[in-house]
Amino acid sequence: MTEIDDMLRDNLQRSWRAMVDREPSGFDAVWHLAETRHMRRRCVRHAAVAAGIVTVMALVLKSGVPSDDTAYIEIAELFESTSWSAPSDALLPEREFDIYEDIPSFIESTEPVGGALL
Amino acid sequence: MRDGDALENNPHVSRSALEAIHSQVFGWALSRCNFDHMAAEDLVQQAYVELLSGRARFDNKSSLKTFVFAIVQNLVRSRYRRLASRLRLAANLAAQPRDIAVIADEPGPRGEVWKAVYALPARQRDIIELVFCRELTIEEASSVMGVSIGTGRVHYDRAKKALRTKLADTSVTQNDRN
Numbered sequence: 001m002t003e004i005d006d007m008l009r010d011n012l013q014r015s016w017r018a019m020v021d022r023e024p025s026g027f028d029a030v031w032h033l034a035e036t037r038h039m040r041r042r043c044v045r046h047a048a049v050a051a052g053i054v055t056v057m058a059l060v061l062k063s064g065v066p067s068d069d070t071a072y073i074e075i076a077e078l079f080e081s082t083s084w085s086a087p088s089d090a091l092l093p094e095r096e097f098d099i100y101e102d103i104p105s106f107i108e109s110t111e112p113v114g115g116a117l118l
Numbered sequence: 119m120r121d122g123d124a125l126e127n128n129p130h131v132s133r134s135a136l137e138a139i140h141s142q143v144f145g146w147a148l149s150r151c152n153f154d155h156m157a158a159e160d161l162v163q164q165a166y167v168e169l170l171s172g173r174a175r176f177d178n179k180s181s182l183k184t185f186v187f188a189i190v191q192n193l194v195r196s197r198y199r200r201l202a203s204r205l206r207l208a209a210n211l212a213a214q215p216r217d218i219a220v221i222a223d224e225p226g227p228r229g230e231v232w233k234a235v236y237a238l239p240a241r242q243r244d245i246i247e248l249v250f251c252r253e254l255t256i257e258e259a260s261s262v263m264g265v266s267i268g269t270g271r272v273h274y275d276r277a278k279k280a281l282r283t284k285l286a287d288t289s290v291t292q293n294d295r296n
Contacts, residue, residue: 004278008250015230020153024140030163037167
């Protein structure tokens, strides 16, 4: 550092002190506010995580409960009629039949042979 | 090894160490905020929040003072970027770009010496303040500013030359000394 540097330093420091007429805010006050802000932010983050977990759990639980639509056979329908059609299930054949009338025609073993069923 | 009052998320930083450099950090924040006391307090507070949360993690690679100064500098940069983008957006919507000039016209430093410092380009001004007022070395100041030490030295030399010329022109140096 040269003499001019020292002079410049003195000047700037003196000028700074003259210019900044207010004392800096106390450390304790600033620190306390920072801690409060930090805690608040942490609470908000935890609340957001908890809300996310609750939402996911609600979705999982809801999708796990079988709905009424998946019931396979309507009991009342079964007892009131001899014909039955499968509910709209893509895996089942779209065929309606009367078990007393239709079945013998497509089960060969029910055809009488020599007056007797096979 | 944690000190007694070390921070939970920043084991190498203690409350007492921060208290020791608080006034220096506040001074740096003050000049970053165009000498607005409230804004500086908010900025220092935010820097402490960064340390408390561990988002800014000190690992003893530099001095704590350099590290905290760099946090303040980065916070100002990100705030300025946000503010600048908002102002650009507002200017585009209102088609009145003069709004941007309002910020520059806010009350700045008083006193001839600081006016001369503030007339320097931003990086020269910063390095002069960090070296002469905040007692950092050129290397530390460069680290705070996020530039290489070579670049820091260039800014420092240019700033000193410019400042000497300006102060000699206005003969402030002599007046202030008396």
